[in-house]
Every structure is written in structure tokens, then in C-alpha cells.
Amino acid sequence: MKQSTGRRLLQYALHAKTTFIAALLLLSIGVAAELAGPFIARNMIDNHMLAIERPYFETNSQGNAVYYNNEYFKRGDRFEPGESKGREVRLLQIGRSFYFIGQPVEAIDGKRSYVDSQVTIDRGSERFSYPAVQLAIEDVFAFYKPELPGIYKLVALFGLFLMISIFAEFGKTYWLQSSANQVVRKLRTDVYAHIQRLPVYFFDNLPAGKVVSRVTNDTEAIKELFIAVLSNFATGIINIIGVYTALFLLDVRLGLVSLFIVPVIVIWVILYRKIATKYNTIIRSRLSEINAIINESIQGMPIIRIFRRQKQRLDEFETLNEDYLKYQNKMLNLNSLTSHNLVGALRSLSFALVLWYFGFGSLGGGTVLSLGVLYAFVDVLGRMFQPIIGMVNQLANLDTSMVSAGRVFKLMDEPGEDVTDGEMPRYRGNVVFKDVSFAYKKDFVLRDISLTARSGETVALVGHTGSGKSSIINLLFRFYDPQRGTISIDGHKTTDIPKQWLRKHMGIVLQDPYLFTGTIASNVSLGDESISRKKVEWALREVGADRLLAHLPHGFDEPVVEKGSTLSAGQRQLISFARALAFDPAILILDEATSNIDTETESLIQQALEVLKKGRTTFIIAHRLSTIRSADQILVLHRGEIVERGSHDELMGFGGRYYRMYQLQVGSAAQSVDAAQASKSDPAVKVPAAMQSAHSQS
Template sequence: MTQFWLLVLLTIALAVLVPIRPYLIQITIDNDVANGDFDGLVFMIGLLIVLLVAQAFVQYAHTYLSSWLGQFIIRDIRTSLYEHIQKLRLKFFDKTPIGRLVTRNISDIETLADVFSQGIAMMIGDLLQLVVILIFMFYTDWKLTLVSLSTLPILIFATYIFKEKIKVSFNSVRTAVSNLNSFVQEHITGMSIVQIFNSEERELEKFKDINKEHKKANIKSVMYYSVYFPVAEVIQAIGIGLVVWYGAVKMIDAQYQPGVLIAFIMYIQMFFRPIRMIADRFNTLQMGIVSSNRLIDLLENSEHIPNEGSRNPEDLEGRVKFDEVWFAYNEDDYVLKNISFEVDSGQTIALVGATGAGKSSVINLLSRFYEINKGSILVDGYDIDDYELSALRKNIGVVLQDVFLFSDTIEKNITLGNDDISREQVMKAAELVGAREFIERLPGGLDYNVMERGATLSVGQRQLISFVRAMVYDPKIIVLDEATSSVDTETEELIQLAIDRMMKGRTSIVIAHRLSTIQHADKILVLEQGEIKESGSHDKLLAKDGYYAQLHKMQYKEVTNKIA
């Protein structure tokens, strides 16, 4: 708050210091120069030098402090925005391009930084300076002031037209930037697909089209500036010409002294400069308005996961119950229909079914990545909405088929920056799942940088790291989403051994593509089009000779053919 009021004080000081100079020059010419007062002339020159030094110092302090305050504000806005994004439902990310969110968090906020550091404070200072200049002009001579401002309505009209045009232009610019970021982010991430299908030329043509739209939008805004500033210069020149003409006539009639005319020429230049600068800052301001509207739309997005629960137990037993659960990603298009099942503490339940049957949706709902439409999900007899979100998720260890690793060390990818987890705990979890040996072979061990998305590791190694990441938090509920479907047979055997150790004493929910990995599950649920069609143990389902039995026969036949 102190810095803010200091900035206000500096803004006022700057607005007052600038118009004093023409007034002092007027006095110097009309009094000291006209009367041949050499000592008075030296004194006034010294006073002007002191004034210029003071103005330079105040200008420096004002610019630095306004930028300093702007950066602090932007830091808080960026933090709030990122915190808000983290709380949004996965449903929001399903329909929002990642590149667009990157644009909001980086480019749009950088534009706001320019507004706070160069736009608002400077514009307020310029407006205040205009008021002070008008006061000096009317105090000196009101008739000459009216003559000098006779062209002002034309400049105001031109500025208004410029403002409206540039506003539309910068809307187009920000949209083009967002589209460009989205395209580049998505296609660099999916570059392997582009190259595998020999699609480089086609994607390049798409990029050229988007880049061309970006160029057109920017050139349009440049065109408006190219027209406006010459017009503003001509209007200012006409104003100075009228002042010189009117003042010269009055000087011939001995009604004005030379100092008044010189001061007014300086006043006009000073008066029109802030107006031109204000118009120039419409660039920053209009882009800031567009960016702020986009940021407000994102911050006002209510698709966040409510964290209304208060339960935060020290430990969970791990009992899970789905009671008549209905769920749809889109309204009325249900992917889960009346799902009901129970898993006691320490038991293992497996979910099988064709792609799109709803298996992954079940585990997404348990972790509250999405909210159910009807029914209830209970953990230890309490609705999951009654738990604090962090308390619920820290007790559910999830291992996905598609493992995501950050561009960081193995240790940071396992602990996710949690300083409460020691290296000893990491290595203990790694030994449990059989990952310790390969981690120690890597250069630097836990300090080895896996690069973006784990590009320097094999699929099996990435999967093992995801196992360590789940186990290091010692969850009471383990969720495995086809965790072995992407690995080779040798690694699968190693992982299956680790899975057996992980499941010991924990409630386990397993989505399996290979039925051989779930034969010992306490219960198997067969899902089809969002409904439970069969349930029971492996042997009972085989005895029913239904969908599960058919699926088992197909996989058995496939394995037999491979062996043959």
C-alpha cells in the first residue's frame, strides 16, 4: 500500500514538473532577456537545470515503481489462475485445447503486465498532466489557449475512430495467437503421429494458413497506427500554425511579448504529446482488455470440483461401494447405468469389457475426477463427497496405462515435489515393485533426468516408475488401469509380481485387458455398454459360459496361436 501511494505522489509530481518549464522560459525571455538582466538569466538557467534533473529523477522513479507494482500484481494473478486451473474438472480439459490454456496463463497475463507497468499508471499521469497544462495555458492567456485548442475536437474524433478500429483488430490478434499456440502445442506433442503417417506437408499447409491469419490480424492493426499518427502530427502542426499566426499579429500590435508565444508553442507540443501517447497506449490497453476478458471468463468458469467435505481420517480401511451410480460425460448420454458393487477391505475386484464399456469411468468417479449424475459412491461407509478431496485422493493410488512423466529427475517424478517423502522411502517402494535395479543402473540414479514425457525410458521402465509413484504414498486403495497392457512378457511378469505385493493388505480395483492377470480376483465384473452384465469369480464366470467365457476362449486361442 505504501508503494501505491508513493506512485500516486510521483504521478502528481511529474504532472506538475513538466508544465513549469515553459512558464519559466516565458519569464526568462520577457523579463531577463528583454531587460538585459544577465544575473537573472544565469539564475533562471540554473533553475531550469535543477528542474530538468528533478524531472528526470521523478520520471525514473515513476517508471520503475509502476513496473515493480505491475509485476507483483501479475504474479498474484498468474498464481490465482494456475490454482484455479488445477481445481477444474477433467471434463473441462476434455473440451479445451491445452494450447489455449497456455495462452491464457502466459501470453494473456504478459499482456496484462504491460497494462499495469506501462498502461494504467502512465495514462493517469498523462491525463493529469493535460489538466495542469490547461491550467497554465488559461492562466497565461485564455484567448491564445482557445486558438491553440481549436483543432482539439478533430484530434479527439480521430482518436475515437482509431480506438474503435484497434479494439476490433486486437480481438482478432488475440484469437489468432490462441489458435497458433493451440496448433503448435498439439502438433509438436503429437509429432510422432505426424511423421509416422507422412503428414508433414499437410500439417505444414495448415500451419501456414493459421500463421497467415495471424499475420493479417497484426498487419491490420499496424495499418491503423500508420494512418493515425501522421494525422495526429498534422493536426498538431495546424494548431501550432494558428498560435504562431494569432500570436504574431498580437505581437505586431504590441499586445503580446515574445515569451508568451514561445511558451504557448511549447505548451501545445506538451499538450498534444500526452494525447498521442494515450492513443499509442490504446495498443497496450486494448490488448489488455481483450486478455482480461479471456482471463475473467476462465476464472469465472464454475466447472471446478467442490471440496465441501470435512472428513480427513488418519487412516482408511478401504471399503468401497457403488450404489446405483449413473454417469454421463454429456447430458443424458450415459456411459454408466445403474452400477452397483461392493469391495471389502483388502479384496480385489476386476473390471473387464470391450473398449467404451465404462471401465475407466468407474475409477475416474472413485477419485472424483468427474461428478456422478445419480446414485452414490461410499468409502468406509461415507459418501466420497463427505471427504476432503486431498484426503480422499491421497488414499487412492492410481496407475494408468498411459504413463505421464515430467521433464525432471526420477525422484521428482515419483514424489511430485513432496519434500515429506525421503529418498529412503522412494528406494524402498522401488525395491517393492522391482524397479530399484534399473534405476540404480541409470546415470545419476534417482537424479537421472527422464526428459519430457519420459522419452529416454522404455515403456516398461515408465510403467515401473508409475508403480513406484503410486506405492510411495502408501495408499489404502489401489487402482490399476490396464497397467500391464503396454509392456513385454518379461516386464509383465516382473510387474505382476509387484502387483501381488502392492495388493497385499489393500483394496484393489483392476481394469484388465489380459484375463490371465485377474484370475485370482475376489470378484470380476463384466461391463457392456455401461451396465454390469456378469459378476462373480473367474471359475464361476467360466461355468456360466457367457461373455466372459467367450472372451477367455478368444484370448486363450490367441496365446495358443502365438506359441504355435
């Protein structure tokens, strides 16, 4: 049963769980430090700045006392237990002025006014009047002076929390990005390793550019998930939890009123992703197709230039690019129309509810909250919308990342070849095909193929294009397995031998050899530690590569670019021969290894071939029949069947399909000369009548 994309991403995140946990812990500390600010502000407002309106009492003690009008007064909550209190007095603020009232005040809530040395407080139908004296600025400061030490402490505490928040933000960002890089490195390595395990036929139907896009673009998008998306969502969620905790600590009823924001966000995320996923799936697909066409165009640039197809390729690219742009714009419209509008609406609605609450005093008809609580509530609620903006703005990246992750995991779900540790001893190379039939899809491309290749023999496969030559080699390498029949090496069925073990003792030289970026020497050894530098140089000398490569400035250490495009076809072919020789295979496959070589180089290649074939079972796929005359047996294939088999001379004597193919290639006159010479040297060789007449006419 396949796991969900989110669960699989979580499993990858667990590879860096220590740093992730540390980052989230620092994030929580940072959020707590930031949210401490409103509580400090509330304390400063309620307990110091506005606390000047609390009851004062006459006292004989001078500690924390205010000297006014030849008397000492101390705030009621600052008396020590058992300390005696004198008469009560109050200070009230009206406008920008403060007034001293030398008696208790029954009510301070209501509309205040000062007229004719009287402070009047109107509360509903009630009116309260008190004799009062307006305070000078120095007298007001005298009453504030005992508050300053407490205010300084709170400012210092605020600075401390600010520093904690700064360091927590740095640590959170560093560890979160570090853990994200670890996760993406692990994911990218796993994807690349899985690509190495995918069967060869998988790549027949998937362009290289699309595979590259999965490994690069899609994994990079997943990196954004762990850095930007996770950071913003984790910050947002922890902030929201912290904000709601703070709101409920300030006032339970206002916290309950503000809870409506949570379901709105959840519903929005669900609806957004339903629409955005459709767009992002197409966007990622188009990006893969763009990469594929770019890769194909670069690989085929000479053909594009020669046949003047630049405009057509540009039109194809523009069509894809236009479609990509169209869906990018749809995503842009979706984000522009929703994200900021949603947050703005939530902010306005939240503050409207707060104003409504304070406008009516309280939801339950109780007393109005203090100004400090009001300030802290508005501050805390305002702090919640910044992380909400961050979360909403990351919804596009979230969906892009999830779509990309789905594409990556879909590639990783493709069945790969099992990797088996260890290796088998080098086999002798006796190959037997017994009644083998094979189909790539529905129609059989090989039918009842039976052949025997003894150790050290050379077997040539000839036939028209599509006759099944390459399919036999694909089965031998176990790129595919036959639907019917068996293939055995030294008496062991190939299906019973792990693929890695089987291929350990096989080598191949392709018609167009592939060289990797590196040096000539590294292309021979392919980084195999068991192949020493001495063996590399020996292999190159044995195949005669030193003669073609001697003029290079760095010799065998000459840099090789991708595909070896700076080297000639002959040089590339000799390097591939040396590679095969260095790996010392028991079975060697030559896939038309001399077809792209010029006549001058061919003799050198033929000598290298003879060196390479010694002591090995060799299969040659040949189109140039002149290169396989010395083969021990030649198999002629037609429409997936072996229609003729034998040595060159035997097949020429049959006068069948091979004879006609050879005649077409070499020419009847040249064939007749060869045949006449062969008949003189060996009278047992039968010369067809057609060839004899051709010879006599010449």
C-alpha cells in the first residue's frame, strides 16, 4: 500500500529530526519572547503609567512616598503589612492635566470635567463632585517618580526578551535551513540512486529532460517546502497558539470571540489547495517538457542547423512556454485575488469585533477592561496577522512542493532492479539460447531462437534493421527477460543469476561509444578501484590507442568533455576498446564497432579488435559484412528468426540471404574474385554458379 506524499515527506524529515526539533524549540522560545512584549506593556500601563489614579494614603514613611504640600503620600498597594495608613487621596486625569482630590472618590468611571475647583464625574444618571486642585508639572512628576524604577526594570526585561527573540530567530533560521538541506540531499541521493536501479527499458519512454527535472527542479521545490513553507507554517501555528494563549490570559471572552479566525484559515487552505493543485500539476508537467525539449535540442543541434529546423523547434518551445505562462498567470491571479484580501478581511473583522465589545462595555454586561488590557489585546491580536500573512503567502509554495514531491515519489515508486551484494567468479562464457521468444509489448520480435556460443568463439549477428539483433543482446544483458525459452551461461540460467553478477563479466563496445566528463584514463577505469593506473595504460597500449592519443598535450590525462566531443570517432572507439579490455569480460559484445571509422583508422581498429577478442566469447552485431568473415559462426536473422547459420564461406556457398546481402555490399565482381581465390586455396569450398559466371565474364 502506497503511503501519502505528506507521510513520506515526514519520514524524510525524520532523518534530520534533531535539528528540526531544535529549530522548532528555538521558534517556540522566540515566539514566547515576542509575545512577552504586550504583557510587559500592559504591566507598564496598568501598574505604573495609569496606576497613578489608584488610591494614595498619607504616611509617615518616606520610602516609595511622594512629597506633596508638606505631606507624604504612598500608593495603597505599596504599604508593607502592618504599616499604618492615613487619610485617602486620589489623582485623576482630565485631558492633559492631573487634579489632586484630598478625599476618597466613590467612582472614577464616567465622563470627567473640572469647573470652579470641582472635579465632576457623570456616570449614567449619577453625578459625583469633589473639591480638587490642579497639579503643576513638577508635582505630577513627583507622583510618577516612585514608578520609574519599576518602569526601568520592565524596559530592561523587554530588551532581554528582544535579544532572546533575535538569537532564537537566528538559530531557528539556521537550523531549519540546515535540516532542510540535509533532507533534500538525502531525497536527491535516493532519487538518483533509484534512477540507477531502474530497468533500461524505463528510459525508452521517458525523455532525459523529464528525468533531470525530477531530480533537480522538483527536489529544489521540495527544499522550499522544508525551508520557506515549514518555517512560515511552523512560525504561524506556534504564533497563533501563543497568541490565543495570551488572549485567553488577558480576557477569556475576547479570546473566545477571536477563535473564528482558525476555522476560516483551515477552510481557506483546503479550498485553495483544491484549485491550486490542478494548476501546479500542469505547471510542473510543462516545466519537465520544457527541460526535455531543451535537452533534445542541445543533443541534436547539428541536425537542427543542417536541416534548418530552428524556427520549427522555436515554435514548439514557444507553444510549451506559452502554456506554462498561462497556468503561471492563473496561479498568480489566484494568489493575488485571495491571499492579501483574506488576511485584510480577517484583520478588519477581528478589530471590528473588539471595538464592538468595548463599545458595549462587555459581552456579559460587566465592567470595561483596563486600558492596559485593551492595548495588550490589540497588540497581541495584531501580531497574529503577520504569521497568517506568511502562511497564506506560502500556500502557493506549499502546493507546488506537494505536487513536486508527488512527482518525485511517483518516480521512486517505479519498480527497480534488485541490488545484490557480492559477485560470482568469472564464468567461461558458454552461452546457450534455447527456444527463446520475446516481445517488448504484444508482438514477438524474437521467435524460437536457439544458438550456442562456446567459450572463445566469435558469433556474428546480421540482418536488416528490426530483425532482432539488438534484442538478442538486450536479453543476454538481462535488460529484458524472455517470455518463453531459456538463456544459460556455463549451464546456469541467466534468470537465476543476479543481474549485477551477470553483467560483472560482460563488456560492450558501442557503435557510438559514450565517454563521460573526466579524463581519458578515468573513462577507461570508470572509477573502478580494482583497475589500477598501470592496467589502464596497459589496456590503452594493447589496443593501439597510444598511437592515436600521443599528440594530446596531457596524454592519457587529457580532459574529456561530455560525450567526448573533442575527440575523433577513432579515438573515442579505441578508448572504449581499452575500457572493455581493462574490465576483462568473459563475454564481449561489439555493436557495429567499426561502422563510423574511416578507412585509415579501420586497420588499427581491426588490430585492436583481435586483441580484444582473445579468450572471450564475442558477439558482433554487424552491418559491414566484410568485418565478420573470420567469425566462427554467423547468424542471419529475418523478422525475429534465425534463417541461416554457419561460417562466412559456408553461407556464401548456400547462395541464400547472406550471399545476397554480401553481394549487395561488396559487389559481384569483388565476390567472384574472393570466391575464385578461395576455390584455388580450398577446392572443397563450393562456389555458386552465379559467382563462377560472373568471374568468367570479368
